[in-house]
Amino acid sequence: MFKWLEKNLPKIVMAPAVGLIGWFVYGFVLWTLYISFTNSKILPKYELWGFGQYEKLWASRKWLISVDNLLVFTALFLIFCIVIGIILAIFLDQKIRAEGVLRTIYLYPMALSFIVTGTAWKWILNPTLGIQKMFIDWGFENFTFDWLVNREMAIYTIVIAGVWQSAGFVMALFLAGLRSVEDEIVKAAKIDGAGLFTVYWKILLPMMRPVFFTSFVILVHISIKSYDLIVALTQGGPGISTTMPALFMTQAAFHKSQVGLSAASAMMMFMAVAAVIIPYLYSELRRENAR
Amino acid sequence: MQDNYQSSSYKELEQKSKYTNIFLRWFLYFVLILFASYFIFPLYVMVVTSLKTMEEIRQGTLLTWPSSLNFDSWLVAWGGRGYGAGDTFLRPYFWNSIKMVVPAVFFSTFIGAMTGYVLTKWRFRGDQWVFLFLLFGCFIPFQAILLPMARTLGTLGISNSVVGLVLVHTVYGIPFTTLFFRNYYISVPTELVKAARIDGAGFFKIFFKILLPISAPIIVVTVIWQFTQIWNDFLFGSTFSFGEAAPIQVALNNMVLSSTSVKEYNVDMASAIIAGIPTLIVYVLAGKYFIRGLTSGAVKG
Numbered sequence: 039m040f041k042w043l044e045k046n047l048p049k050i051v052m053a054p055a056v057g058l059i060g061w062f063v064y065g066f067v068l069w070t071l072y073i074s075f076t077n078s079k080i081l082p083k084y085e086l087w088g089f090g091q092y093e094k095l096w097a098s099r100k101w102l103i104s105v106d107n108l109l110v111f112t113a114l115f116l117i118f119c120i121v122i123g124i125i126l127a128i129f130l131d132q133k134i135r136a137e138g139v140l141r142t143i144y145l146y147p148m149a150l151s152f153i154v155t156g157t158a159w160k161w162i163l164n165p166t167l168g169i170q171k172m173f174i175d176w177g178f179e180n181f182t183f184d185w186l187v188n189r190e191m192a193i194y195t196i197v198i199a200g201v202w203q204s205a206g207f208v209m210a211l212f213l214a215g216l217r218s219v220e221d222e223i224v225k226a227a228k229i230d231g232a233g234l235f236t237v238y239w240k241i242l243l244p245m246m247r248p249v250f251f252t253s254f255v256i257l258v259h260i261s262i263k264s265y266d267l268i269v270a271l272t273q274g275g276p277g278i279s280t281t282m283p284a285l286f287m288t289q290a291a292f293h294k295s296q297v298g299l300s301a302a303s304a305m306m307m308f309m310a311v312a313a314v315i316i317p318y319l320y321s322e323l324r325r326e327n328a329r
Numbered sequence: 330m331q332d333n334y335q336s337s338s339y340k341e342l343e344q345k346s347k348y349t350n351i352f353l354r355w356f357l358y359f360v361l362i363l364f365a366s367y368f369i370f371p372l373y374v375m376v377v378t379s380l381k382t383m384e385e386i387r388q389g390t391l392l393t394w395p396s397s398l399n400f401d402s403w404l405v406a407w408g409g410r411g412y413g414a415g416d417t418f419l420r421p422y423f424w425n426s427i428k429m430v431v432p433a434v435f436f437s438t439f440i441g442a443m444t445g446y447v448l449t450k451w452r453f454r455g456d457q458w459v460f461l462f463l464l465f466g467c468f469i470p471f472q473a474i475l476l477p478m479a480r481t482l483g484t485l486g487i488s489n490s491v492v493g494l495v496l497v498h499t500v501y502g503i504p505f506t507t508l509f510f511r512n513y514y515i516s517v518p519t520e521l522v523k524a525a526r527i528d529g530a531g532f533f534k535i536f537f538k539i540l541l542p543i544s545a546p547i548i549v550v551t552v553i554w555q556f557t558q559i560w561n562d563f564l565f566g567s568t569f570s571f572g573e574a575a576p577i578q579v580a581l582n583n584m585v586l587s588s589t590s591v592k593e594y595n596v597d598m599a600s601a602i603i604a605g606i607p608t609l610i611v612y613v614l615a616g617k618y619f620i621r622g623l624t625s626g627a628v629k630g
Binding site: 125297304 | 357358360364365367368369372374378389390391392441443444446447448451457461463465466468469470471472473474477480500501504507531532557561562563567568578581582585586594597598601605608609612613616619623
C-alpha cells in the first residue's frame with residue numbers, strides 16, 4: 039500500500055489540477071454545448087431541440103451587429119497595436135536615453151483593469167466636458183468630438199481605448215524579439231552596405247515572424263473576449279451600436295432569460311477562439327519538440 | 330540592458346553626416362515622446378480631475394492644473410459622505426477584493442508549482458498531453474463556462490460570496506500558473522533530481538530542498554501575474570456577485586454608472602485611481618517581473 043502510494047505520488051499530486059480543469063473547463067464547455075441544442079429559457083432544459091438556437095442567433099439583428107462590430111474592432115485593433123508596437127520597439131532599440139522610463143510609460147496601461155481605464159476614457163471622450171470642450175476653450179469654436187454618443191462612431195472610441203491599453207504589450211514582445219537577434223547578423227549586413235532602414239525592413243522584421251504570429255493570436259484572443267471595456271465605456275450603446283458577442287452572451291444569459299440562445303452565442307465565441315488558438319498551440323509545441 | 334544587446338545601428342548613425350544624425354535623433358525622440366504623452370494623458374487627466382472641485386471642472390479644460398491640492402474627492406470615494414443608505418463608497422469592496430485575491434493567488438500558485446514540478450521532473454507517459462490539456466484552459470473564452478459556473482456556485486451555496494470568487498479564480502488560474510512553473514522547471518537540470526532520488530530523497534523532499542529554493546523569480550512572476558489578473562477581473566466579479574460581496578472593479582463600475590443626482594467626475598476619477606493603484610504600484614515596483622509574465626504567459630483574461 040505504502041509502496042503504491044509512493045510510486046503514484048506524482049500522479050496523485052497532479053490529480054487536483056487535472057480534475058479541476060477537466061470538470062470546470064472541459065465539462066462546463068460540454069454542458070454549454072449541450073444546452074445550446076436545447077430550448078432553454080430561464081432555466082436549463084435537457085430535452086434536445088436541434089439547431090434552433092443557432093438559427094435564432096444568426097437571424098438576430100443584435101447578434102449580427104455584434105459580429106460586425108467584432109470584425110471592425112478586431113481589424114483596427116490589430117493594425118494599430120501592431121504598427122504602433124513595432125514603431126515603438128524599433129525606435130526604443132536605438133540606444134535611447136531614459137529607455138526604461140519610456141518603456142514603463144508605454145506598458146503601464148496593461149497593469150490597469152479595463153474598468154479603470156474605461157472610466158478614464160469615458161470622461162475624456164465626454165462631449166460636454168472632455169476633449170471637445172478643451173478644443174472649444176482653446177478657440178476652435180466649431181470643434182466637435184462626440185464619437186462616444188454617436189451611433190456611427192462609438193465603436194471607434196472602443197478602438198482608441200483598446201489600442202491605448204494593448205499597444206505597449208506588442209512593443210514589449212517585439213523589443214524582446216529584436217534584442218534576441220545575434221549582433222553578428224546585423225553587423226554582417228552592414229558590412230555588405232545595408233542601411234539602417236534596409237537592416238530592419240529586409241532582415242530584422244522578417245526574422246520576427248514568430249513574434250508577429252504570437253501578437254496576432256493574443257490580440258485576436260483579447261478582442262474576441264472584449265467585454266469589460268465595452269461595459270465601462272458604452273454599455274453597448276448608443277442603442278445597440280457597440281454591442282459585441284461577449285456582451286450579447288451575458289445579456290442573453292443573465293438579463294433576458296435566453297439561456298439556450300446565450301449558450302449558442304458562447305459556443306460561437308468558443309469556436310472562433312479555438313480556430314485561432316489550436317493552430318497556435320500546435321505550432322508552438324512542434325517548435326518546442328524540434329529543439 | 331547590457332551594451333552588447335543594444336543595436337549597433339547607433340554606430341552606423343555616427344558615421345553618417347553630422348546633420349542627418351542630429352536630425353534623426355531629434356525625430357526619434359520627438360516620436361517617442363509624442364507616444365509617451367498619448368500613453369500618459371489619461372493618467373494625468375485622472376489625477377488632475379480627481380483633485381479639482383466640480384466648479385473648477387466646469388470652468389477649466391481636461392488639462393488645467395487644479396488650483397489647490399484638494400483630496401476631498403478621494404475621501405468621498407473611499408469612505409463616502411456618511412449619510413447612510415445610498416451612500417456608495419469603495420472601502421468595503423476594496424477589502425472584498427483583498428479577501429478574494431490573497432487566497433486565490435496562494436492556492437493557484439501552489440497548485441501550479443506542484444503540477445509544473447510533476448510535469449517536468451516526474452515525467453510519465455502522456456505528460457505532454459496532460460500539459461496541453463491544462464494549457465488549453467488559458468485560452469477558452471469564459472463565456473463558455475459562465476452558465477454552468479453560476480449554477481455550480483448556487484448548488485454549492487457559495488454564489489454571491491467571496492468564497493465563490495476565490496474558487497473561480499483559483500480554478501481558472503491553474504492553467505497559467507502551471508504554464509509558468511512548467512516552463513521554469515524545464516530548464517532546471519533533471520540530473521539534480523535524479524541524483525537526489527538515488528540518495529533516497531522522496532517526492533516532497535526534492536521539491537522543498539531542491540526546486541523551491543531556486544524558485545523565487547518564478548514565484549514572483551506568478552504571484553504578480555495572478556494578483557493583477559484577479560484584482561482587475563470584472564467578468565467573474567460582475568456575473569457571480571452583486572451588492573455587498575462585489576469586488577472593487579464591480580463596485581467602481583456601479584459607482585460610475587449610477588445615475589443618481591449630479592455626476593461628480595472628480596469622485597469618479599478618484600474611485601478609478603483607488604481601484605487601479607494596487608496593481609499600478611506592483612507594476613512600478615516589479616515591472617521586470619510583470620513583463621516577464623506578460624511575454625511568457627502572454628494572454629490577458
